[in-house]
Amino acid sequence: MKQIDSNIPAGPLADKWRNHKAAIKVVSPANKRKLDIIIVGTGLGGASAAASLADLGYNVKVFCISDSPRRAHSIAAQGGINAAKNYQNDNDSVYRLFYDTIKGGDYRAREANVYRLAEVSGSIIDQCVAQGVPFARDYGGLLDNRSFGGAQVSRTFYAKGQTGQQLLLGAYAALNKGIARGNIKSYVRHEMLDVVIVDGKARGIIVRNLVTGEIERHGAHAVVLATGGYGNVFFLSTNAMNSNGSAAWQAYKKGALFANPCFTQIHPTCIPVHGDQQSKLTLMSESLRNDGRIWVPKKKEDVEKLRKKQIKASQIAEEDRDYYLERRYPAFGNLVPRDVASRAAKERCDAGFGVNETGLAVFLDFSTAINRLGQKTIEARYGNLFQMYEKITDVNPYEEPMMIYPAVHYTMGGLWVDYNLMTNIPGLYAIGEANFSDHGANRLGASALMQGLADGYFILPYTIGDYLSKEITSPKVNINTAEFEEAEKAVKAKVEKLFSIKGKKTVDELHKELGHIMWDLVGMARNEKGLEQAIERIKALRNEFWTNVYVPGTNSSFNPEIEKALRLADFLELGEVMAYDAYNRNESCGGHFREEFQTEEGEAQRDDANYTYVACWEYTGEGQKPELNKEPLNFEFIKVAQRNYKE
Ligand SMILES: Cc1cc2nc3c(=O)[nH]c(=O)nc-3n(C[C@H](O)[C@H](O)[C@H](O)COP(=O)(O)OP(=O)(O)OC[C@H]3O[C@@H](n4cnc5c(N)ncnc54)[C@H](O)[C@@H]3O)c2cc1C
Numbered sequence: 294m295k296q297i298d299s300n301i302p303a304g305p306l307a308d309k310w311r312n313h314k315a316a317i318k319v320v321s322p323a324n325k326r327k328l329d330i331i332i333v334g335t336g337l338g339g340a341s342a343a344a345s346l347a348d349l350g351y352n353v354k355v356f357c358i359s360d361s362p363r364r365a366h367s368i369a370a371q372g373g374i375n376a377a378k379n380y381q382n383d384n385d386s387v388y389r390l391f392y393d394t395i396k397g398g399d400y401r402a403r404e405a406n407v408y409r410l411a412e413v414s415g416s417i418i419d420q421c422v423a424q425g426v427p428f429a430r431d432y433g434g435l436l437d438n439r440s441f442g443g444a445q446v447s448r449t450f451y452a453k454g455q456t457g458q459q460l461l462l463g464a465y466a467a468l469n470k471g472i473a474r475g476n477i478k479s480y481v482r483h484e485m486l487d488v489v490i491v492d493g494k495a496r497g498i499i500v501r502n503l504v505t506g507e508i509e510r511h512g513a514h515a516v517v518l519a520t521g522g523y524g525n526v527f528f529l530s531t532n533a534m535n536s537n538g539s540a541a542w543q544a545y546k547k548g549a550l551f552a553n554p555c556f557t558q559i560h561p562t563c564i565p566v567h568g569d570q571q572s573k574l575t576l577m578s579e580s581l582r583n584d585g586r587i588w589v590p591k592k593k594e595d596v597e598k599l600r601k602k603q604i605k606a607s608q609i610a611e612e613d614r615d616y617y618l619e620r621r622y623p624a625f626g627n628l629v630p631r632d633v634a635s636r637a638a639k640e641r642c643d644a645g646f647g648v649n650e651t652g653l654a655v656f657l658d659f660s661t662a663i664n665r666l667g668q669k670t671i672e673a674r675y676g677n678l679f680q681m682y683e684k685i686t687d688v689n690p691y692e693e694p695m696m697i698y699p700a701v702h703y704t705m706g707g708l709w710v711d712y713n714l715m716t717n718i719p720g721l722y723a724i725g726e727a728n729f730s731d732h733g734a735n736r737l738g739a740s741a742l743m744q745g746l747a748d749g750y751f752i753l754p755y756t757i758g759d760y761l762s763k764e765i766t767s768p769k770v771n772i773n774t775a776e777f778e779e780a781e782k783a784v785k786a787k788v789e790k791l792f793s794i795k796g797k798k799t800v801d802e803l804h805k806e807l808g809h810i811m812w813d814l815v816g817m818a819r820n821e822k823g824l825e826q827a828i829e830r831i832k833a834l835r836n837e838f839w840t841n842v843y844v845p846g847t848n849s850s851f852n853p854e855i856e857k858a859l860r861l862a863d864f865l866e867l868g869e870v871m872a873y874d875a876y877n878r879n880e881s882c883g884g885h886f887r888e889e890f891q892t893e894e895g896e897a898q899r900d901d902a903n904y905t906y907v908a909c910w911e912y913t914g915e916g917q918k919p920e921l922n923k924e925p926l927n928f929e930f931i932k933v934a935q936r937n938y939k940e
Pocket residue numbers: 333334335336337338339356357358359362364365366367368369370371372373374375456457483484485486519520521522531532533536537539540576702703724725726727738739740741742743745
C-alpha cells in the first residue's frame with residue numbers, strides 16, 4: 294500500500310496556485326546549467342515543457358518515436374483549445390471554466406488542479422499568439438471563438454480544423470530555438486523502454502534506437518513523461534497509429550501508481566467502422582456540433598429504406614426526424630458533453646434506428662446551418678473536415694448529412710501525479726494526456742490541448758524547480774551503475790524473447806483480438822459479468838501472445854513489427870488493469886458506464902458515498918492482481934450534484 298499525498302496547497306481555491314508558487318523554491322541560473330532533464334515525448338505537452346525548461350536554462354534531452362518532433366500525435370487535434378478569456382462577452386470566467394470542467398468530468402477530478410488549469414488558460418492563448426499561431430479572428434481582428442460540448446459559452450480558440458498542428462508548430466519552433474542554442478538535444482526515432490530508478494529517484498531511461506535497434510542509456514536529474522494516451526489498447530481508435538501506453542506502463546511496473554485506468558473517452562462524432570481490414574478510425578471534430586444537428590429517423594420504415602439505399606437522408610421530411618439530443622437535453626442540445634452524446638447515439642442505434650447497413654450510425658446534418666448561413670460560411674469554418682469526410686466516404690456532406698458513430702478517442706486515466714505533476718516516484722513527472730489529472734471521468738472537448746500546454750508552459754516549469762532545488766549538488770548521473778545495467782539487460786532480453794517466439798500470429802492479429810475484447814466488454818457499456826470475462830480472456834490472449842506471436846525481420850534494422858510487439862505486450866497488461874478498475878467501480882460516471890448503475894432515463898448514476906476517489910493501482914508483480922490505493926476527492930468549493938444538461 295502506498296502513501297498518497299496529493300500535495301494540494303492549503304487556502305482558498307483561487308489563491309492556492311499563487312500561494313504555492315510563492316512558497317516553492319527556485320533554482321538560480323548558474324545552478325540550472327548544471328541540471329539535466331529528460332523529456333520523453335514531443336507532443337504539445339512535451340514540446341512546450343522542453344522549450345520552457347530550456348529557456349529557463351536547464352539542459353534538456355528530448356525523445357520521440359517519430360522522425361521529427363513535430364509529427365507527434367498532437368498535430369491531429371482539430372477543433373480547438375479552451376480558455377476563459379470572455380472575448381465573446383458571454384459571461385465566461387475562470388470560475389465558469391472550472392465549474393464546467395469539474396461537472397463535465399462528473400465530479401471525479403481534483404478541484405485544485407482544475408481551478409489552476411482554468412486560471413492559466415488565458416496565458417496559453419497569449420503565449421501561442423506571441424509565437425505566431427494563426428488563430429481564427431473575427432472581422433474586427435479579435436480572436437474568434439466557437440462552442441464546444443458541456444459549455445454554454447463560446448470559449449474555444451481555433452485555427453480552422455487544424456488547431457493541434459498550428460499549436461505544435463509554435464511549440465516546435467520554440468523547441469528548435471533551444472536546439473540551436475545548444476541546451477536541447479533531440480533524439481528522434483528513439484523509444485523509451487524503461488525508466489531507471491536509483492535510490493528511489495528517477496535517474497534515467499533506457500531507449501531503443503528505432504533505426505539501428507541499439508539500446509542506449511540516458512541519465513538525468515529528473516525525467517518527464519509526456520508520452521500521450523493509451524486509447525490504442527482498443528486497436529481501433531482516433532489516435533495516431535503509433536500512440537501507445539508503454540512509457541507510462543513501464544513507469545507503473547517500476548512503482549508509479551496508475552490512476553483511473555478505466556476512464557476512457559468515447560467520442561460521439563467519428564466516421565463509422567466500415568470493415569475488418571481497417572486499422573484506424575477518423576474523428577469528425579466536435580466543432581462540427583456548433584452547426585451540425587444530430588438525428589435519426591422517427592420511423593422504422595425510413596430506417597429500412599435508408600439501409601437498403603432506397604432513399605437518401607435529405608428526402609426524409611423535417612417532421613419525421615428525431616433530433617434526439619435537442620429533444621432530450623434542451624438546454625445544451627447538440628452540445629452536450631461527449632459521454633452523454635455517445636450514449637445517446639448508442640441508445641438510438643440499440644433501439645434499431647441506426648442509419649447505415651450495420652445499424653451503427655446516426656446523422657450529423659448541416660442543412661439547417663447551410664440554409665441559414667450559406668455554404669461559403671460553413672466551408673470557411675470546416676472546409677478541411679468536410680473535404681476529409683468526402684475523401685473517406687465519397688459522400689458530399691454539403692448535400693447529404695455525415696454519418697457518424699462513437700469511437701475511442703482519449704484516455705482520462707494515466708499516471709497518478711500530485712499537484713506538482715510528480716508521480717509517486719520522486720523526480721518522475723507526467724504531463725499531458727499521459728497523466729490522469731484534471732478531466733475526471735470525462736474530458737470536455739478542447740480541454741486536452743489546454744491541459745497539455747498548461748502543464749508544459751505554465752505548471753511544470755515552476756514545480757520541477759522546487760524538486761531540482763534539492764539536486765543542485767548532485768553530480769551528473771552515472772549511467773554505468775548496476776541499476777542501469779539491470780534495466781538495459783531486461784530490455785534486451787524482452788526484445789530477444791519476442792524475436793525468438795516465431796509463432797503463427799502477427800502482432801496486428803493479436804492486437805485486433807484484444808481490441809474486440811476491450812470494445813465489447815470494457816467499452817462504451819460495461820457490466821460485472823462482462824468484465825470478469827474480459828479479465829480471463831485478456832489473460833489467455835496474453836499467454837497466446839508470448840507463445841504464438843510472429844515478429845519478422847531482425848533487431849538491427851528499422852523494424853516496425855518489433856516496435857508494435859513491444860507496445861502490444863504492454864497493452865495486454867494494461868487492458869487487464871483497465872478491466873479491474875472498471876470492475877471495482879460499482880457506479881457509472883462520465884465515460885465509465887456500468888449498465889447496472891443507471892437512472893430510469895438511462896443516465897450515469899454515480900455513487901458518491903463510496904466512489905468519490907481516484908483509483909490508484911499499484912503493480913504487485915507479473916500476472917498478479919494489482920493493489921488498489923485510494924486518493925479521496927474532497928469538494929470544498931463546489932456543490933456536488935447530479936449532472937444536468939436538460940435545464
Ligand atoms: C483526432 C484527434 C483530434 C483531437 N482534437 C482535439 C482538439 O481539438 N482539442 C483538444 O483539446 N484535444 C484534441 N484531441 C486530444 C489531444 O490531441 C491530445 O490529447 C493531445 O494532443 C495529447 O498531447 P500529448 O503531448 O500529451 O501527447 P501526444 O501528442 O500523443 O505526444 C506523445 C509523444 O510521446 C512520444 N512517445 C510516446 N511513447 C514514447 C516512448 N515510449 N518513447 C519515446 N517517445 C514516446 C511520441 O512520439 C510523441 O512525441 C484530439 C485527439 C485526436 C485523436
